[in-house]
Amino acid sequence: MALTPRLDVRQTQSLTLTPQLMASIRLLQLSHLELSAFVDAELLRNPLLEHAEGVDAEAAGEREHEPLPDSSDTVDVVDHARQLGSAQSIADGLDTSVADVFPEQDDSRQSSAPWSERTGGDTFGDAPDIDQYVAAQTTLASYLAEQVALMLKVPRERLIGRCLIDNLDERGYLLADLGLMAEQLGTTVAAIEAVLAKIQACDPVGVFARSLAECLSLQLRERNRLDPMMAALLANLDLVAVHDLVALSKRIGATREDIADMLAELRALDPRPGRAFDFAPVQAIVPDVHVRRANDLSWQIELNADILPRVLVNRTYYASVVGKTRDSAEKTFLVDCLNTANWLTRSLDQRAQTILKVATEIVRQQDSFLNHGITHLRPMTLKTVAAEIGMHESTVSRVTANKYIATPRGLFEMKYFFTTALTSASGGEDHSAEAVRHRIRQLVDTETPSAILSDDAIAAILKREQGIDIARRTVAKYREGMNIGSSVVRRRQKNAQMA
Structure with missing residues (x-):
């Protein structure tokens, strides 16, 4: 049978995600800061959207239905201000001097200037934004570049110093390969090491180090405390990490008291000298949902209204503008803006209701945790919550992403609250993995140097006490x-603390 092309018409049913539905799904997983930024961008782009802050629902409804005043009856305040002319002309019209009308305009040059020029281009004379006068924060690279420019006089060395600065990480460590850097700059490794030895004296002390031991040694050398025994200790930091003080004492030939004094001196140093210039903004965590105890001892769940963006659709403005528009492109733009505005208001409301529904189910299933603490945290999965509230598992996952809930427990x-389940040995209710972690930490914290628990011992205690x-x-x-x-490490730590 020969293969020939042909056209067929068929009817099929399929589920497709429209662009607006995909955008609504993305709104679910946004944090309140990301959502606020998204809404602000829509407010700038869409002329039919406006903030509803400070406006209650009844007043907002009245505003949507009140008629828009005719534009011919209104006066443009900006144009009126521009027509005022100079201060001298206003004073002449009042038959007085400029100092009487405008006391602050006693300078002749300012008096003859137009009104808009005297206010710095701002018709209403608003004060400039204070953020314009905030000094820029000094970065580690700029701070070191100023010092390197003073320390190095030869242009070739300055170029090497600039390249070394560019290869520092946020801790102030130099992690670049000097051989590769020498090949890129067309010089030798010895020349780069000579420049590196000079600029390692920069402030903060410890920058341009290539390892933790070198960083600490630079700081000790600055304090004139880098003796041979301290250098031997820095060469054996791996033993310090595992608290094997016995082997460390034998290797460097120091007593336990000397090692304790040297370790105390090391703790006073800064292993990350570049972090002083880490000006990353710290965002405070704001809860999306509040859980409080009601008068009838039930749990009251409510959304945090302070972080919910509230927007309104200005239908009055749309009706007044679309009736006067004759251009088809402008009408299409207004219709698109109206549809987008309606979609955004519906999506924000649906997002809030979904978050509230998921939070309510979480509180219902974790009632024992809220009453008694982490030891009563129940195992819970996205699937169980989704089945209870009639939603898809992926929807619950998006809703719980980057969302926080404030409870009496913190x-x-x-x-x-979503943790895996560990089977009970007695056939009872399963245990939450987070509650098991908490119990393990409790057992470790209550250990004594003479009774350190192994992993097998901890597992036996959990099975004997809680049936886990x-x-x-x-x-x-x-x-x-x-x-x-x-x-082994914990025993060494506790023995060192006892010593």
Whole structure:
């Protein structure tokens, strides 16, 4: 049978995501800061949107239906101000001097200038933004460049110094390969190391170090404390990390008291000297949902109204403008703006209702946690919450992303409550993985130097006390995830503290 092209007409059914539906889905996973930025951008782009802050629903409804005054009956204040002329002409019209009308305009040059020029281009004379006068923050690169320019006089050395500055990380460490840098600059490694030795004296002390040991040694040399024994200690920082003070004492030939004094001196140093110039903005966490105890001892869940963007659609303005527009392109633009404005208001309302619905279900399932603490945290997954509220699992995942809930137990990210389940050995209710981590930390914190618990011992205690069937390797995984050392390291730490 020969293959020939042909045209067929078929009817099929399929689910497709429209651009507006995809945008609504993206709104769910935005934090309140990202959502505010998105709404502000829409307010600038769409003339039919306006802020509803300070306007209640009833007043907003009345505003949408009140008639718009005829533009011919209004006076443009800006144009009127521009027609006022100079201060001298106004004073002449009042048959007086400029100083009587405008006391602040006693300078002849200012008096003869037009009104708009005297106010600096601002018709209403608003004060300039104070942010314009805020000094720029000094970066680590600019701070070091000023010092290198004074320390190095030869242009070739300054070029090498500039390249070294550009290869610093946020800690102030130099992680670049000097051989590759020498090849790029067309010089030798010895020349780069000579420049590096000079600029390592820059402030803050410790910058341009290539390792932690070198960073600490630069600071100790500045304090005139880099003796041979301290240098030997810096060469064996791996033993310090595991708190093997016995092996360290034998390797460097120092007593336990000398090692304790040197370690105390190292703790006073700064292992990241470049962090003093880290001016990354710190954003305070603002809860999206508040959970409070009601009078009837039930839980009251409400959205944080302070961070919810409230916008209105100015239909009166749309009706007045679209009736006077004759251009088809302008009408199309206005219709698109109206549709976008209606979509945004509906999407914001739907987003708020979805967050409230998910938060309500989280509080319902974690009632024991709110009453008794983390040891009663129940295992919960996205699937269980989605099944209870009749939504898709991906929707719940987007809603809980970057959202925070304030409870009497503290401020938590919504995803904190979603933990895996560990089977109970007695056949009872499953245990939350987060509650098991909390119990492991409690056991480690109450250890004594003479009774350090191994991973097997911790697993046995959890099974005996709470009926949690957990393997030793799972305990080790949870312990490492909480940055808790092994039993050997913990024994050395506690023995060093006792000494």
